[in-house]
Each structure stands twice: as structure tokens, then as C-alpha cells.
Amino acid sequence: MRLLPGAEPFTHDGSSTGVLLCHGFTGTPHSLRPWAEYLADRGLTVSLPLLPGHGTRWQDLQRTGWEDWYATVDRELRELRRRCATVFVCGLSMGGALALRLAARHGTGVAGVAVVNPGVTFPSPAGFLLPVLRHLVPSTKGIVSDIAKKGVAESGYDRVPLHAAHSLRRFQALVRAELPRVTQPLLLMRSARDHVLAPGDADLVRSRVSSTDVTELLLPASFHVATLDHDAERIFQETDAFITRLAPARDKEDSP
Structure with missing residues (x-):
């Protein structure tokens, strides 16, 4: 099956400090590349996989579920x-929700978590209708490319398959x-305006995690896909600083 432009997974062999990045629902590695x-x-070792059912056509996503997506990032x-x-x-x-579950399940095997606009709730009333609606309508309009920056588009599906949305x-x-x-230490980054997530998802994450080391960062100029938006460079810099603080040895020994 032919991949959408930019949907290819990305890997890089670097230092003894590794980073796993997880893309979003109906999106592709393009949004995090x-x-x-x-x-x-x-100088870091990096893995950015393509999740099952993504990056081809929305009908392929319809035949997958959360177990498939989580199994991929768990394996990585x-x-x-x-x-x-x-x-x-x-x-x-x-992808933020996937990262948080990896942290919950792997404990000390994960040194820290950095998430951008983590999606941990489904917008109402659509969510309540999904158990029935998914049997009547195969898909609805897409959610990709919620980006404030002019001329930038996210590679992903223009339709949301409802069986997958239910999962x-x-x-x-x-x-x-x-x-x-x-x-684990948590870097929680949220956009000031987000047209995809239900309001308050980041607050919910902050209130429920047991992390005592939490850094919150507001992204004032970006919409949902902030990693391709005006605040992208700040996300990258803050993530690098977060990792350097928690794995300082690599800053001295492994960075180019």
C-alpha cells in the first residue's frame, strides 16, 4: 500500500539516550518529523514509528484499534x-495519550514524558453517539491540519473512521x-487555541498524574498541531532542555 507523503517512519541511531515519539489519531509521522x-x-537516538492503519487510506484505519496502536509503541x-x-x-x-500509558506501564523504564496537547477525552456529544453511530455511518470529516501557520498542512486522513474513533x-x-x-517528570505543553481536543484535557492530565516534577508550557500562537505551528521551535528546545536536565551525562559526552 502506497504511503501518504511524509508518512514514513523515522529512526536515528545516536547516543545512549533514546526518545520515542508517538503521532496522533489519523495523522502520520509527518506531524512530528x-x-x-x-x-x-x-545526538539522541530517536524512534518515530508509523502507527497501524495510518498513512495510507482511512479505510485501513477502520480495521485497526487501540490495541494495535499501543502494541506498536510498546514494542518500539x-x-x-x-x-x-x-x-x-x-x-x-x-500520541500523548500513548506516551502517558507507556509511562504508567513501564515505570522506571521511562525517564520522562513530554506531551503536546495530549488527548485523553473524546469531545461530547459525538463520543456518546459513537457506539450506535459507527454502525450507521462509516466516517465523518477529518481533524488534521488544525494549524494557525499559513501555508502549512499536516499529512493525514481527510476522514475519521468511526469504528476506530470508538476504539x-x-x-x-x-x-x-x-x-x-x-x-515520571512531565513536560506538559498546550496550545492556547485547540479546535480538536475537548477543553481541559491538559488540566485533567495535570490533576491526575502522580508526577511531582511537572513543567507546564503554554503555546500562545499555535493550534492543535503545534509541532508544525508557530511555537514548534519552542517545543523542540524545551524538550531538549528537559531531556538534558534529566540525562545530563549525554549533554557532555554524546552531543555533537
Whole structure:
């Protein structure tokens, strides 16, 4: 199956500090590629996988569910842990939810979490209608490219498959229940205006995690896909500083 432009996964072999990045629902690695490349250019080992059902056509996503998406990032994390002394997880939107569950499940195997606009709830009333609606309507309009920066578009689907959306909603409930198990340092970045997420998702994450080391960052000039928006460079810099603070040895020994 032919991939959408920019949907290719990205990997980079670097230092003993590894970073796993997780893209969002109906999106592709394209939305996180600049973030991944920025960290790779600083000498880190980076993995940015393409999630199952993504990057081809929306009908392929209809045949997958959260178990498939989570299994992919879990496998990638285990591989990074095998190769690296220290591993961080990052994510955008649903990718943020995936990163948070990895942190909850892997404990000390994850050194820190950096998320941008993490999606842990499904907007109402659409979410309540999904159990029935998904059997009547196969898809609805897409949610990609919520970007304030003119001339920038996200590679992803222009339709949302409702069976997959129903699975996402069930996954978000699991993540919310497991947030108290997240104890790692957390970098929580949120856009001032977000036309995709339900209001308050970042607040919910902040209130439920058990992390005592939490840095919150407002992204004033960006919409949902902030990693391709006006505040992207700040996201990259803050993530690098966050990792450097928690894995300072790589700053001296591994950076180019």
C-alpha cells in the first residue's frame, strides 16, 4: 500500500539516550518529523514509528484499534530500552495519550514524558453517539491540519473512521484510569487555541498524574498541531532542555 507523503517512519541511531515519539489519531509521522529531527541533530537516538492503519487510506484505519496502536509503541519502547541507558517518551494528541500509558506501564523504564496537547477525552456529544453511530455511518470529516501557520498542512486522513474513533474513546478511558501511575517528570505543553481536543484535557492530565516534577508550557500562537505551528521551535528546545536536565551525562559526552 502506497504511503501518504511524509508518512514514513523515522529512526536515528545516536547516543545512549533514546526518545520515542508517538503521532496522533489519523495523522502520520509527518506531524512530528521536525521534532524528531531536531532531537536527532542533538545526538539522541530517536524512534518515530508509523502507527497501524495510518498513512495510507482511512479505510485501513477502520480495521485497526487501540490495541494495535499501543502494541506498536510498546514494542518500539522495549527496543529503545534494549539499546539505550535512558529513554524518554513524547507524543502529540492521541500520541500523548500513548506516551502517558507507556509511562504508567513501564515505570522506571521511562525517564520522562513530554506531551503536546495530549488527548485523553473524546469531545461530547459525538463520543456518546459513537457506539450506535459507527454502525450507521462509516466516517465523518477529518481533524488534521488544525494549524494557525499559513501555508502549512499536516499529512493525514481527510476522514475519521468511526469504528476506530470508538476504539480511541475506549483507550482514552483506560489512560485516564492509569494516570495516577505516571510518576515520571512531565513536560506538559498546550496550545492556547485547540479546535480538536475537548477543553481541559491538559488540566485533567495535570490533576491526575502522580508526577511531582511537572513543567507546564503554554503555546500562545499555535493550534492543535503545534509541532508544525508557530511555537514548534519552542517545543523542540524545551524538550531538549528537559531531556538534558534529566540525562545530563549525554549533554557532555554524546552531543555533537
